[in-house]
Amino acid sequence: MQFGIFSVSDITRDPVADRTPSEAERIDGIVQIANKAEEVGLDVFAIGEHHNPPFFSSAPTTLLAHIAATTKRLVLTTATTLITTNDPVRIAEEYAMLQHLSKGRMDLMIGRGNTAPVYPWFGQDIRQGLPLALEGYNLLHRLWREDVIDWEGKFRTPLQGFTSIPRPLDDVPPFVWHGSIRSPEIAEQAAFYGNGFFANNIFWPKEHYQRLIAFYRKRFAHYGHGTPEQAIVGLGGQAYIAKNSQDAKREFRPYFNEAPVYGNGPSLEDFTDMTPLTVGSPQEVIDKTLTFRESFGDYQRQLFLVDHAGLPLKTVLDQLELLGGEVVPVLRREIAARQAPGTPEAPTHASLVKAKYGDQPPRQPRPNANRGDNVTGGSPYQDTDPRLQANLPPMFPATAQEEK
Template identity: 70%
Template sequence: MQFGLFTVGDLTADPHTGRLPTEQERARATVAIARKAEEIGLDVFATGEHHNPPFVSSSPTTLLAYIAAQTERIILSTSTTLITTNDPVKIAEDFAVLQHLADGRVDLMMGRGNTGPVYPWFGKDIRQGIPLAIENYALLHKLWREESVDWKGRFRTPLQGFTSVPRPLDGVPPFVWHGSIRSPEIAEQAAYYGDGFFANHIFWPTDHFRKLIELYRTRYAHYGHGRPEQAQVGLGGQIFIGKNSQEAVRDYRPYFDNTGVYRGAVLEDYLEATPLTVGSPQQVIDKTLTFREHFGDYQRQLFMMDNGGMPLKVVLEQLDLFGEHVLPVLRKEFAVGRPADVPAGPTHGARVAAAGRAAR
């Protein structure tokens, strides 16, 4: 079981002081958060991709390469890479370079994006979001597995005898998660390729995500990749830790009220209806453990902890609390009763070893 952190890279004023960080400050804070994530023993750090204000995360591979140079162990991922508006050729090349530089500590999460104007900015039509996601990933999958690619599709110029360089490290492409909040077509796509499916698991009730994950698991088995329980599932989540629930709610409320997607909402309603957890370390542990009850054993749990204008100092304090009081218990409890044939979270080393066994 892998535990990690994800950020959307929002640039938001501190609700207590009204001060808006500079873009450089926010970018450097993200690097500091990633380094702290490794320090406390987390397995994964992931960054989103946005091309509109109020975000600074427009170039994930650049950011992750910088983080890779300052870390040694943590897996670096995206949350997400826009498969609809990025050229699959450029994705193949950028992530292969990052994979080589980071010694394989790289995977990525494909997504369609949730900001409508981005599509025309990159010459795409949002009404073609699902077809773009399907076609572009089919090409990316091929580019990483074939050295000479011939390709013709609807959405880009044809390729003839094209080789994407560099080739994937050790001949094994980065592991791919397909991320979705609402689209069963994306769960189907993940199942078809035998890739991972990441349910964002924030904002919406658990039952909605349970249906998507059940669909993915069922179709994963249908395509012959293994039993439903062996499918690779990742979940998002969001937490804020205090000494007790009252203190946590009091301290987090300004950040909740200041977050764009929550603005105008009631914190207590979200605490009751969604996976958002604000409380003591034990409350965070207890609610997170219910995820396995809802979805079965899974491979990766990522938390968002830096939104709403939260100062870097507060985020780092939150991570210290998480690393000391929550993470060790979650690791222990999620291991209890986990069937031996349920796969661990993907790593480059394990995938290279599996490829070697398959070749023999």
Template identity: 75%
Template structure:
């Protein structure tokens, strides 16, 4: 099982000091946090994509390419890549380039985004959110899998004899997770292609996450990709830890109360009882996280949000120490002991490449080869 962290890249005042970091500081701190994640033994670092204040990660591939250069084994991902407002050609070429720069240490999570104004900024209509996600991803898959693409759709200009460059590393496209908080169509899309489904699992109760994951698993099996319990599932989560749980609650409360996303709403106590947010000791985080398996089944990736709501860098790095030293080793051991042998691990470039080398050519590949030969 993969463990890691994801960031939304918010630039938020620290409510205990009133100081707001500069954009420069926040971007540089993101690099420090990613390097720390590798140092403490985590597997994955993922960054969001936002194009509005108070967020800074508007160019995730640039940030991830820099992180790739200063790390050795950390898997780089997104949370999320906006498949609705980012052109599929741009995604295909950017992430193939990142594959080469990172020697394959990259996958990505596609999503619709949760900021309404972003659609007109990029010439799109939010009412087309789901159709955009469906059409753009269908094109993206072809761009990565076919040398020459002729294509015409509803939302962009046609392509004639187009080849996306560079080609995916080793001929293996990055693994794709489809991320969603509340959209069943995205779970259906992930299942249709046999891709991963990432349930954000932050703002909603366990019953909602259970329903979304169950839908994805049923449809994954329906489309013939394997049994429902072999579907590839990832979960988000939020934690804040101190060795003494009372200290954790006292320290985190002002950050929670003033957070740009959930501040000035439910109390910290109500929110932690109704959602997966865990504020307490490392042991409480372990017990809560292990409990996720009870309602989503065996899953492959767990990412935690830890650097948000104005938390200073020093505190975030302390959180990562606790996560890497006291929480993740126990979670690795416990999840591994409970996982049946037929449930797969999360795909990586190495495993996808090995599977490709041992698989017979698909009909799509045979057709693409025939077209190339005719040319």
């Protein structure tokens, strides 16, 4: 079981200090937060994607590549990468590059995004959000698995004889999680491909997530990837931890009361009763987190939201000390003792390489020579199957004739 943190990258006024951090401060801070996560023994760091203030994370692979260079063990991922407004080709390229630079210490969570104006800014229509997401991943899946693809869809210009570079590290695509809070279609897609399913588990009543996750597990088995219990499930959650419950509530309440999304709404007490938020002692966070597997079954990844709502950097770093020092070690022990035998771990690059190649060395694609027109012709790599012929667009008359 993996434990980690996810950030939505909000830049929120600290209501106690009455001060809003600058973009520069938050960006410096998130790098320190990620490094701290590794230092305190957490496994995963995830960053969101936004394209408007008051958020800073518009270029997640740049941030994650930097963090990859300053860490050794941490798995870097997203929460989420927008599969609707990013070109799947750019996702394939950028995240394959990140995979190489991080030596496989990454995966990817894709989601639709719920900020309506972002869609038109990138030439898309939010009313088509669901088919965009589904078609986009269908394309991404092929781009990472086929050296050369011919593709035609509804939302993007067709691809003929296209090769996404670089090929994934060791020719093993990054593991993909599909994040969704309401759409059975997304759960179906995750199940169809045998990918992971992530429920942010923050707002809605747990019954809603239970229904979606149960559907995903059933369909994962239906498509032959294993038993329902072997499906790969990730959950979000949020906590504010202090040595004792009273201090936690006293310290967090002003941040809660003015937090984006739920601030100025329900009371802290009601919200902690109704949602996975815990504000309390390490033991209270442990107890609440242990209920998640009772609700959703044994799962593979638990991410906590810790750096939001204007909490100052020092507080967030202290939170990570408590999370990594006092909460997660107990959770690892308790969950290992309770987990059903045979519960799989979240796939990693190493496990996926092993699954694909066994003890054989992984494929390392080497391109054929540049023909002089900056492409390699019908056969991009030295070991490309010679029966595979790229159907390049007829930009060059010579190419069009060769095909005849």
